[in-house]
Amino acid sequence: MVDVQPALDAELQKLLPPESYDLRPINKGPRSLFGEILDWMLAPLLLLWPMSIAVTxxxxxxxxxxxxxxxxxxxxxxxxxxxxxxxxxxxxxxxxxxxxxxxxxxxxxxxxxxxxxxxxxxxxxxxxxxxxxxxxxxxxxxxxxxxxxxxxxxxxxxxxxxxxxxxxxxxxxxxxxxxxxxxxxxxNEIIKGVILPQFIILPIVVVLVWFGLTRGLAPLNALQNRIRNRRVDDTSPIEERAAPQEIMPLISSFNDVLYQLEDSVQSQKRFIADAAHQLKTPLAGLRMQAELAQRESSPDELQRSLEQIADSSTRATRLVQQLLSLARMENASNLSEKILFDLSQAAEDATKNWLSAAWEKNIDLGFVPPTQAHKIYGNPVMIKELFNNLLDNAIKYTPANGSVTVDVRHSNRPGLLIVEVKDTGPGIPPEERQRVLERFYRVLGSDIEGSGLGLAIVKEIATQHGGKLEILENVYQENPLKYGTCMRVYLPVGRP
Known part of the structure; x- marks a missing residue:
């Protein structure tokens, strides 16, 4: 009989490109825990049975x-x-x-x-x-x-x-x-007397093992049904005490995932609610100013209304950017595109970008030149956002003729870098320093326009890079009795 399979394979290779061949084994689907335990229990029994006959x-x-x-x-x-x-x-x-x-x-x-x-x-x-x-x-x-x-x-x-x-x-x-x-x-008579009862006992053992496994895995099936019957929006933890001890670690891990999912859902809900609330005011202002502009007949009044519309749109754009940055930071479970770069160079570049804003308020914006490179592993885009928010807050809250200083140096603790942005503004009371890290929170009595998101973004970026944010006092050099604000960020030194 002629074997035509080789010829068919040769013709198939001519017709189909090499990348169309998938020689990987076919996925047979998930393994059954019941079947695997049954195999491990019955296989030794069936292997030992002939050995017991030979020994007998x-x-x-x-x-x-x-x-x-x-x-x-x-x-x-x-x-x-x-x-x-x-x-x-x-x-x-x-x-x-x-x-x-x-x-x-x-x-x-x-x-x-x-x-x-x-x-x-x-x-x-x-x-x-x-x-x-x-x-x-x-x-x-x-x-x-x-x-x-x-x-x-x-x-x-x-x-x-x-x-x-x-x-x-x-x-x-x-x-x-x-x-x-x-x-x-x-x-032979002795063997018959020993083996024949085994032929009766062995099926009974198999049935008992099957029944025992069914009863033993019943809690898993009940857990499966409870999880399957849960509502889609139900993120409450599963009761661990009702489960066997062996699967409690699995349930505990699953509950940890549920906690994280609940935090993520609540974070998204808060973000949507806060974004809707924060965008409502500038959008309403834009609409009102646009309506006023339509009614203005004087060119000067119309020009003033258009300038207010431009300012409001700039503030709304900044708010949207900060909202998107905060959402992106909170949803980044691990940093992507981490590279080794110089933190001092990033701080210097960010300081240069804010020189024009500082000059408009006659603020002395300075950068302390580093004596050495300060390398970190991180996302340069996030670090840039961190400096932008720190400088934005410092320049915004520092009065005219004040000063803002940016400094990057090594900490006394090994393996840590310090980023400091000091200003000569009004300072933040000690009782308010933790609350200003919350989203949309602003110090009472402040007449400076802002969204209250800058420090929340800085805190999130520092956390994503394995660091933390601290708010300290900045003592005025010319008047030790006056205090400004010192925003200090700790970041780990980058190692290849």
């Missing part, structure tokens, strides 16, 4: 050999007692009736043999094999060995006797051999 057979043979070996020993001793020596002639005086009794066996054939000192046959069957040279025979001690006579397996019992110890006469060999039919029958 060996033990049965040992048990069967014991009584028949004693019978052979009695026969050897009986024959030994009938050997005599007369005038140097050795003979076996065994009556015919005794020989008939010795050979009277319906199942097995019995052979006996008496051999003299020179290997001559004195009496019995010449077919009985002699002991090997390595067989250890002792006078008066019966030894056993397995051999074959005429193609049949036999059990041989042998001993040596000395008729005249005083004359130093050589030993005489006496052997009795018997076929193994009765032994095999007895061993």
């Amino acid at each position: 057979y060996l033990v049965a043979q040992s048990i069967a050999n014991a009584p028949f070996d004693r019978g052979l020993e009695n026969s050897v001793l009986a024959i030994s007692q009938q050997i005599s020596e007369t005038n140097g002639h050795i003979s076996l005086t065994l009556p015919m009736s005794a020989r008939q009794i010795l050979r009277a066996d319906d199942n097995d054939t019995i052979y006996f043999q008496v051999v003299g000192q020179h290997g001559q046959l004195i009496a019995g069957d010449k077919d009985v094999p002699l002991p090997h040279d390595g067989d250890a025979l002792q006078v008066g001690v019966v030894t056993y060995r397995d051999s074959r006579i005429a193609g049949n397996e036999v059990r041989v019992a042998a001993t040596q006797i000395i008729l005249s110890p005083s004359k130093n006469s050589p030993p005489i060999l006496v052997q009795v051999a018997e076929t193994l039919e009765k032994r095999s029958q007895l061993a």
Whole structure:
């Protein structure tokens, strides 16, 4: 018969491009925990069962050999007692009736043999094999060995006797051999008595194992049903005490995921609510100013309205950017595009970008030149956003003719860098310093326009980079009794 498969494969390779071949094994789907446990329980049982049969057979043979070996020993001793020596002639005086009794066996054939000192046959069957040279025979001690006579397996019992110890006469060999039919029958009966109950017990064991696994995995099925029947918006934790101890870590991990999901959902809800609330005011202002502009007839009044619309749109754009930045920071579980870069260079570039805003308020914006590079692993876009929010807050809250200073240096604690943005503004009271880190919170009595998102964004970026934000006092150099604000960010040193 011609095998056409190779030819078909060759034609298929010509027709299809190499990338169309997918030699990966077919995914057979998820494994069954029930089936895997059942396999691990039944497979050893099924493997050990044949081994137990083999061991039982060996033990049965040992048990069967014991009584028949004693019978052979009695026969050897009986024959030994009938050997005599007369005038140097050795003979076996065994009556015919005794020989008939010795050979009277319906199942097995019995052979006996008496051999003299020179290997001559004195009496019995010449077919009985002699002991090997390595067989250890002792006078008066019966030894056993397995051999074959005429193609049949036999059990041989042998001993040596000395008729005249005083004359130093050589030993005489006496052997009795018997076929193994009765032994095999007895061993088979023993095996049947042991194995047959196992054929009945084994299916019962399989059924009990199946039933036990079903009962043992019932809590998993109940847990599955409880999870499947939960509402889509239900993020409440699963009760751990109702579950078995072995799956409590799984439930605990699942509850941790639910907690994180609940935090994420609540964060999104707060973001949507806060964004809607914060955007409502500037959008309403834009609409009102646009309506006023439509009613203005004077070019000067119209120009003033358009300027207010431009300012309001700028503030709304800044608010939207901050909202999007905050949402992006909160949803970044791990930093993407982390690279090693110089934090001092990022701070210097950000400071230059805010020079024009500082000049408009006549604020002295300065940057402390670093004496060495300050490398960190992080996202440059996020770090840029961090500096922008710190400088925006500092310039916004610092009055005219004030100063803002940016400094990057190593901390006294090894492995940490410090970013400081100091201003000569009104400062933040100690009781307000934690609350200003919350979203949309602004210090009472402040007439500066803002969204209250800047420090929340800075805190989130610092956390995403493994750092933290602290709010301290900045002591005025010219007046130690006056205090401004020092925003200090700790960031870990970058290591390749």
